Each structure stands twice: as C-alpha cells, then as structure tokens.
Amino acid sequence: MGTYSFKLPDIGEGVVEAEITAWHVAPGETVEEDQPLADAMTDKATIELTSPVDGVVRTVACEEGETVAVGADLVVFDTDGGEATAPAGTESEPAAETPASTGSGTYEFKLPDIGEGVVEAEITAWHVAVGDAVEEDDPVADAMTDKATIELTSPVSGTVKSVAGDEGDTVAVGATLVSFAVEGGGNIEQSTPVERVKTAAPTSTPSVVAPVPVVTPSNRPLASPAVRKRAKDAGLDLSAAKPTGAQGNVTHADLDKLETALEPVEGETRIKVIGLRRKIAQSMAESKRTIAHFTYVDEVDVTALEALRKRANDKHKDERPKLTVLPFIIRALAATLKDWPQFNAHYQDGSDGRPGGFVSQFADINLGIATQTDIGLVVPVIQQAQTLTLWETAEEITRLANGARDNKLMPADFQGATTTLTSLGPLGGIVTTPVVNKPEVAIFGPNKIRPKLEMRNGEVVERLVMNFSVSCDHRVIDGYDAAQMVQHIKRRLQDPMEMFLA
Numbered sequence: 355m356g357t358y359s360f361k362l363p364d365i366g367e368g369v370v371e372a373e374i375t376a377w378h379v380a381p382g383e384t385v386e387e388d389q390p391l392a393d394a395m396t397d398k399a400t401i402e403l404t405s406p407v408d409g410v411v412r413t414v415a416c417e418e419g420e421t422v423a424v425g426a427d428l429v430v431f432d433t434d435g436g437e438a439t440a441p442a443g444t445e446s447e448p449a450a451e452t453p454a455s456t457g458s459g460t461y462e463f464k465l466p467d468i469g470e471g472v473v474e475a476e477i478t479a480w481h482v483a484v485g486d487a488v489e490e491d492d493p494v495a496d497a498m499t500d501k502a503t504i505e506l507t508s509p510v511s512g513t514v515k516s517v518a519g520d521e522g523d524t525v526a527v528g529a530t531l532v533s534f535a536v537e538g539g540g541n542i543e544q545s546t547p548v549e550r551v552k553t554a555a556p557t558s559t560p561s562v563v564a565p566v567p568v569v570t571p572s573n574r575p576l577a578s579p580a581v582r583k584r585a586k587d588a589g590l591d592l593s594a595a596k597p598t599g600a601q602g603n604v605t606h607a608d609l610d611k612l613e614t615a616l617e618p619v620e621g622e623t624r625i626k627v628i629g630l631r632r633k634i635a636q637s638m639a640e641s642k643r644t645i646a647h648f649t650y651v652d653e654v655d656v657t658a659l660e661a662l663r664k665r666a667n668d669k670h671k672d673e674r675p676k677l678t679v680l681p682f683i684i685r686a687l688a689a690t691l692k693d694w695p696q697f698n699a700h701y702q703d704g705s706d707g708r709p710g711g712f713v714s715q716f717a718d719i720n721l722g723i724a725t726q727t728d729i730g731l732v733v734p735v736i737q738q739a740q741t742l743t744l745w746e747t748a749e750e751i752t753r754l755a756n757g758a759r760d761n762k763l764m765p766a767d768f769q770g771a772t773t774t775l776t777s778l779g780p781l782g783g784i785v786t787t788p789v790v791n792k793p794e795v796a797i798f799g800p801n802k803i804r805p806k807l808e809m810r811n812g813e814v815v816e817r818l819v820m821n822f823s824v825s826c827d828h829r830v831i832d833g834y835d836a837a838q839m840v841q842h843i844k845r846r847l848q849d850p851m852e853m854f855l856a
Contacts, residue, residue: 358407358431361528362394362415362422370526371423371473372396373578374416379429383411391429394422396578409433420707423473425464425528459540461510462530463494465518472499474526477519478629482532486514494532497525498629502765512536522628524583576603584609589627630730641792644705646828649787650836654844656803657818662850666744674745679820680777681747683800686846686853687775688719688740694839698772700793701830713795713830722771722791723751725758732758733791735771773797788825795830799823822847 362372372394379391385405392403392414409431415422422428468475475497482494488508495506495517512534518525525531534540575592577585581604585592588609595608618624627635659682667676691698695715704710719740722733734754736742742750757763774797776788782802790797801821808817822843826836846853 356433357412358409358433359427360391360406360429360431362424362426362428363403364424370524370529370583371421372401373421374418375400377414377418379405379411379414381411381413385409385411385431396580403428405429405431407431407433417707421473423526423528425526426473459536459538460515460542461512461534461536461540462542463509463532463534465497465506465525465527465529465531467527468497468499468502468504472527474524475499475504476524476629476632477521478503479521480517482508482514482517484514484516488512488514488534498633500633502768503630503761506531508532508534510534510536522626522632523587577605578603581606581609588613589632630732634730637792638789641789644703645790645792647787647790647825648828648833648836649823649825650833650840651785651821651823652837652840652844654820654822654847655817656820656847659847659850660803660818670745675748675752677744677748678751678779679800679803680751680775681744682850682853683777683798683847684721684736684739684742684747684775685744686843687721687798689846689853690839690842691719691773692740693842694835696831696835697796697824697826697839699795699830700772701795701827702793703829716772718772720770720772722774722794723754724774724776724788725755727759727761729761732768733771733774734758734763734767735769737770775799778802785821786823788823790825790827795827796836797825799825820847 373396374392375395376393377391378393379385379389385391386408387405389405390402391405394401394403410433412430412432413427415426415428465475476499477495478498479496480494481496482488482492488494488511490508490511492508493505494508497504497506513536515533515535516530517533518529518531575595576597576599577592582592584590584606585595585604590609590612592604595604595612597604598608599605656679659679663677663679663682695717696713698719699713699715701713702708702710718738721736721739723736724731724733734757736747736750736754739747754763754767757767771791771794773794774788774791776786776797776799778786778801780802782800784801786799786801788797788799799822801823803818803820805816806819807814809815822840824836824840826833
C-alpha cells in the first residue's frame, strides 16, 4: 500500500491557481484511472480533472468554491504501489531527479511549501536579477504570507535566467520562482509530458466544456483567479465592479471600467501598496467592513499610579529595567478581564468561509501590542500576560518592540492574540478610536498623560490624568458593558493597590 499525491497541473500560461467548482469524488471513495475527480475554473476555461491512478481517495484539497494553487496537492490517494507524487503539469509519473548528464542546463527553483494552508506568497524584495551569478545558499528573495515573512535562498550555484515577477507580485506554491543556468543537467527535462486534463485547446479557437455552477461565499464577488489577482495587484475592490460575466462574474472588462476612473493626473505620484502595508490595509478594511464598531472613552486620574511608578524606578534603578506606564496598564487590564471574559474573546462570524456564529472566550490573556516600525504597524503578542510581574512585562514589551523594529521576531511571536493594546506613548493625543483587530472583539487605547487643574475641597490642585479608550464589536458587546468594564480598569489605575489585590 502506498500514497499518491495528484497535484493541480499547469493548466495554461499565466494561470497560477484555479477555483474548484465541483467535486466528483469524496474521501473514502474508490476511483479508477481517468475517472473524473473535479471541475476547476480559471479565467480561460472550466476544465475537468481526471484521476491519473486507481486508488482510494484519502483527502481532497478544499471545499467547492475555494481556490487551489498550481502545484498544490489536489487529491491524495491510497494506492497499491509505493509512494509517489504527481508534479504539476505531468501525468502519473513522478518528476525525474536531476539528470546526470554533463554540460549546461537549467534549474528551476520553485516556491516551496511554506506552511500548512499557504498556497501563495507575495514577493516583497528581490536580492537577485537576471544575469546575476549566485552561489548556493545566497539570498534570492523575501516572501510574505499571511503567517510570516521568510528569506528564500538559492538551492544551487548558477546564473539567473529569469525571475517570477516584480516586487509586490504573488507567486503560487509550486510555481517557478527563479530559473538558473547551471553546470550539469539541471532539473528540467527536454520534453514535458502532456497534462492529464480533459479540455481541447486548438491554437485558433479554444474550446471549453460547459460552464459549471460556481459556489462562492455570499460576501465574495464571483470572479476567476486571474481577475482576482489583477484586482489585488491593482488595489481594486472587486465588490465595486459591476459584473457583466455570463455567470454574474466580474470580468477583465469590468476591471477596465474601474481603472478608467483611476488614471493618474499631472503631478501625481503613485506608490504601489505591497508587503506589510498591503496586509495592514486589507486587515483594517475587513475589520471596518464587518465589525460594528463603537468606542467608549473615560478619563482616569493616574496621579497615584505615576507616584508609585516613580518610587519603583528610583528603588530599583540599578537592578531592574525602567518601568513605563504600560506594564501597570497591562496589570490592571489582566486583573479586570478575569471578571470580563467577553472582552478577551474572538467572534467567529463565518465571513471567512469557516463555521461561524459563536464567540470564543479565553482563560489566558495573550495581549497583542501594536508596534510601529519602519515598514508599518505590527502586532507582536505577550503570551499569558496575566502571569507576568511588572518587570517581566516590561522586559517582554522591550523584547517584542526591539525585535519588531529590527525584523528579528519569529512567527510564533505574532500568533495567538486574544485582545490588543495600542498606545502612541507621549504622542498619544487626547482621544483615540482604535480599530478592532478581527476576529478579536475589543482593543484598548490609553492616551497620553497630561496635567490638569481641578477644584478639590475649595482649592485648585494639579492632577495627572489620562483618557482611556476601548473600541468594541457591537455585535457581541453592548455599550453598557464596555462602560462598566472601563470603570473597573479605572478603579485599579486610580488606586494601584487594587490591581495587586485582584
């Protein structure tokens, strides 16, 4: 008994992914060679994909309506033979190893499988260009996914013949990233086996099979992968286009109409939004589009807190890191959220295609700390913030902030946030209305500390005050609850002993 992985084949020039519009098999089913497996739609055709082997379906790549990258596993079979993998664009034979012939050859370095669920990556920086001579392990490019930014290095020594695209372009997992001229045979065969795809493609008039109904989430405009990629690259909102396609899908012509109104004018400079800045834009737009935001703000007297902070720093100035106000705020927040778990939660609304309609509350407070860097806003996470002392919190804030600014944090440092704190420090302004980081349901925003004159017992006194903001998802949190919760934080900040007695 063996396993056979059938990968989505190279369907045509420029096609990097396809949308699965119908499955004809399911896990556990027995199939024969040439039996239909699935229908897939690209911008060029709807095609039928057939099985290259006899076997039993172990897994399928996705649900109907989801997208699979060229070169990614489409169906995995249990077979009677040994282990095998069907490379993209081939029949059932596994890819040959690097030929042993001598002389010059071509080596294609394909974008590797970066992580579970990752089907593509954005090229944020190229370190090589066509004609460059590179050594094995030299940096080739930086690529960013939803999970991490990684550096890709050359697997061979050679000369760069071609690169996949420009900075800001997206490359599918399994697609060729860099092509090298190398000594020896390379890894490219002289001929390419015919793709096992049932669709005719004469050079004169291409023919396609009849359109298959396409299943998409209700909030996602219908469009082929190529149209989606073009809209993504151009920063166009597909939902703003008026679809004219036969199945109600957005076409390239519809994008042309959108772009017509976006022609540059004299004196205008356009800067392509790529990498982290694009991810931030997409995330914030998605949060504002789907979350019913409201913000509650209250003023907090932090005179006693600032006095305590000064005493602590003076007492331990030679042996411990200097405390800012943030560790105290985090301490008060952690003490408060034990009694208000609905703020330390995620709302799964189903808008991402996964099961929804429920709120997940968490015992641990994994606190995202919004941090400004040269490349944009990032949110590393203090894990189990409720377990840390003031000085441990200060050390972790420093580690995460420095690591983020130097781009030296690991992917795990950005994962698992249950709620978020955002602060602009001394630039904090009077009031902030931060955007909730979906799927979280709240984000906390302390503002700058400032002196204020107040009348107390018939005398004018100077106090130190700070406005404290919380933005919430009104779908699951009511304004009254937000006001009450902030009063509990306020009580602890105004009388610091309260935060240590919790």
